Amino acid sequence: MKKNFMKWFSFTFGVTALFLTSTTVQAQTPSPAAKKQNITIGATVGDFADLVKHGLRPQLEKKGYKVKLVEFTDYVTPNLALAEGRLDANIFQHKPYLDQFAKEKGLKLSAVAQVPTAPLGLYAGKLKSLDEVKEESKIAIPNDATNLSRALTILSDLGWVEISKNANPLLVGTKDITKNPKKLKIVLLEAAQLPRALADVDYAVINGNYATSAGMALTSALTQEKSDLYVNWAVVTEKNKDSVFTKDLVEVLNSEELKKYANTKFKGYKFPTSWKK
Incomplete structure (x- = not known):
């Protein structure tokens, strides 16, 4: 009798231990x-x-x-x-x-x-195409450091200005313009104001989010920044x-x-x- 009881106890304890071990392992390994x-x-x-x-x-x-x-x-x-x-x-x-x-x-x-x-783009103001750019055309661009640099890069890519080769490409400023053959007048404005400034300038470089917020189609930009960096x-x-x-x-x-x-x-x-x- 005692021998049978010990066999039963050993079997029951073993099954219980196995169940507890299995439960513990499952709890430690989330599904x-x-x-x-x-x-x-x-x-x-x-x-x-x-x-x-x-x-x-x-x-x-x-x-x-x-x-x-x-x-x-x-x-x-x-x-x-x-x-x-x-x-x-x-x-x-x-x-x-x-x-x-x-x-x-x-x-x-x-x-x-x-x-x-939404990329930065150059949008038409008083002048409606890139070919219309002329002496002393007025261009409004963002005044914060990052977007100013991006805007000047757009103008450089168009060949409208030249930027110093020694300039930090991420921090290009107006001081880094080495050539401005058309004597373009660059107007620095808060980025959010640029869509409203279009009526007063020949062109404006506008952040994509502000352009779309003003109801402007990004596809209406005369040109956009080329770099994928941003x-x-x-x-x-x-x-x-x-x-x-x-x-x-x-x-x-x-x-x-x-x-x-x-x-x-x-x-x-x-x-x-x-x-x-």
């Missing part, structure tokens, strides 16, 4: 479904917020995520919120800005995938760059479904360089 989570993406108001709402969120939700969008109207808060963990990703900035901001603030952020971006990125924290969510985000951003949406919604935009391959 793919357990890795799906509520995620928060920050984006600036306008086209990037629309990209999240109509391009990214539907596909991410199919993958099991619940996506919350937080919209911003400035270029400082989204990176701070990301670094503090209040966001899982943000979409609003190009790489030169990210690198400089992260360096100045000591943040560990990683750009993971490019997104469709195509914007989806950004995450460095510690999360290899996370399941980041991999899913990158997959969606390079999906055929998103490309189809972008080709309809973002005409005249510069698209990710990876889409051209």
Whole structure:
């Protein structure tokens, strides 16, 4: 009797131990479904917020995520919120800005995938074509350092001005103009004011987001910046760059479904360089 009881006890204890061990191992190894989570993406108001709402969120939700969008109207808060963990990703900035901001603030952020971006363009004011440019034509351009540099690069690409070869390509200013054969009058204005200034100048170099906000088609630009350097990125924290969510985000951003949406919604935009391959 005692011998039979000990056999029963040993069998029961063994099965119980096996069950507990199995349960413990399963608890320590989350299933793919357990890795799906509520995620928060920050984006600036306008086209990037629309990209999240109509391009990214539907596909991410199919993958099991619940996506919350937080919209911003400035270029400082989204990176701070990301670094503090209040966001899982943000979409609003190009790489030169990210690198400089992260360096100045000591943040560990990683750009993971490019997104469709409204480029700077030269738009017609009083003069309606590039061929009409003349002596002392008045051209309004953004007055902030980054966009000023980009605007002058557009004028340089047109051959309207020449820039010093020693100038920092990311910080070109009016002081770096070495030749201005047509004596163009360059007017520096706040970027947001440029669409309204078109009636008073011959041409204006306008940020894509301000052009679209003013109801201007990007395809109406007489020329756009050529460089892909200022195509914007989806950004995450460095510690999360290899996370399941980041991999899913990158997959969606390079999906055929998103490309189809972008080709309809973002005409005249510069698209990710990876889409051209």
